[in-house]
Amino acid sequence: MAVSVPRIKLGSQGLEVSKQGLGCMSMSALYGPPKPETDMIKLIHHAIDSGVTFLDTSDVYGPHTNEILIGKALKGVMREKVQLATKFGITTKDGKMDVCGDPTYVRAACEASLKRLDIDCIDLYYAHRIDTRVPIEVTMGELKKLVEEGKIKYVGLSEASASTIRRAHAVHPLAAVQNEWSLWSRDLEEEIVPTCRELGIGIVPYSPLGRGFFSSGANLMQNLAEGDFRKTFPRFQAENLEKNKLVFERVTEMATRKGCSTSQLALAWVHHQGDDVCPIPGTTKIENFNQNIGALSVKLSPEEMTELESYASADVVKGDRHAIMATTWINSDTPPLSSWKAE
Template identity: 65%
Template sequence: MATQEKQKLPLVERVPLGCHGLIVSKQGLGCMGMSHPLMGGSKDDQQMIELIHYAVDCGITFLDTADVYGPHTNEILVGKAVKGIRDKVQIATKFGVADLSFNVKGDPAYVRSACEASLKRLDVDCIDLYYQHRIDPTVPIEITVGEMKKLVEEGKVKYLGLSEASAADIKRAHAVHPISAVQLEWSLWTRDVEAEIIPTCRELGIGIVSYSPLGRGFFSGKGIVEEFAEDDWRKTRIPRFRPQNLELNKVFYERLQDIGAKKQHTPGQIALAWLHHQGNDVVPIPGTTKIKNFEENVGALAVHLSKEDLQEIEEAVPPEAIAGERSPYMKFTWQNTCSPPLSSWKNSI
């Protein structure tokens, strides 16, 4: 895979993620789509490894995966890709979604077994950032994070994270062991986290990792200017991509297209740049399987937006006007999941 063009891409800054020592690239690379059966099936492993190497050469060193992606095959892929360059990358992986049916687990035995399995699949001695992927509504978060803390003490994990956790659960977890990052869906069309979760993270010095920063590909034109693959789950499972909703939502892509045209940037670059302008503690992790899309995403780091630009962009995509839920699994998101009180666990043993 050619790398001679990478010098034309903007310099990728390295930034602290949280306040406990983790340093990552200002933008990450979401690896799920490289081997997730619901995203058009497995891709050619060698091509995906070459894409990861190209990303690292370009300065994008923060790699995001999870045990459920595949399941399992994505961690194996990432593990192969980092052979020989382990010291150049920061690997983030997750546990807690036990299978594609969204069977969520957070008990200590599961936490430990999941970590051991991820270490083996990644073929590494230590995971840089280990997230609880979803909150188990049957296990107090203090119990789950207590076991994660032991993994840090044993040198199997360096830093801890949470994904799709409420502000209350973030505070409870952080009281057990410092949380370095919270991963959440944050983009121009998903902004409800701004009311309470973002302020909580900032109060506690927790880094913010934005997944699906392009609206699951919407702001890159997926479903509008680029057709979905026949077996891509987004067109049938993501409510915002269902035909009746997509017809209503496409106006927001068109508005960003007009804004981007004035600046000679794509709608996707405008959407990513908007996130970068939300703060130095924000690290988006757009995913892709194509070099040209990767280069477009990195190009967002060079986009400068004024206060007037940001206001225009936000007015162009009012989140309350978006048609459809953001996820088919809303009952497992921070809005609808609450960790039980610690007393309930103590009373059960």
């Protein structure tokens, strides 16, 4: 039976998306070598035909190749059918990852993404990470101009702190905040989720399946391709993985009782966080995509939600959620506007 994918509103400015999106990163980058273009275009078309119309990419995926792929996939697809999100801000400086929120760079990045995607307007444009040297008001000021010029429709932030979200929203309304959120990554619940809800901002969880952990458990590591950056993640190191296996086993036991897969149960938990939440699980296989939309049919009682959370509580899960927590600008603040001297 086909799953009907509901629509939800993100933010209060009018952006409407499918209740589940499709993260496109792994098609081109970071999770092993790029996948065959023809297969990925088929997958994107299948997603859109199934009612998953919210696609997520970034200029850094590849870099650039994922945006080009999405541009090709959308050729001949009615543009108004799709809500397309991309991101700017992660750059490479002297071979190391850097973040840039300078207004000149913001504009140049937007123009380049429009060209690669081969579209006139980006539906949702995120700051992929927060430049801790540039006041968020300065970055947002340029994004506001891009909205006024019709180059982007809506603005979002990724991995910003609650105070940065508040300051940004005061310059121009944010439609969405994208953060990692899954059964075993819940640090945003304390401050970021309440702040978004107070301000009427939608929440877009990335890696809602724990970067594949809730699909495969510890077996994930045996199947990772050469160059897959998950191999560096603390949670997937042998001594942590040995303990984290128990989390997967407990969730799997409950999924068996519920008559669904482990990944569907983990994803359903994210969906049950609210009608302002749109997770964007990524995949490169149509059968996995179909499994993921099946999560929309899984219903959980408050008691089952609590039970699931107890399996993956912060004291049970071992290892940080990212390999380089300190330098990935997670939940970042920016300096005050008064400190800014434009070059």
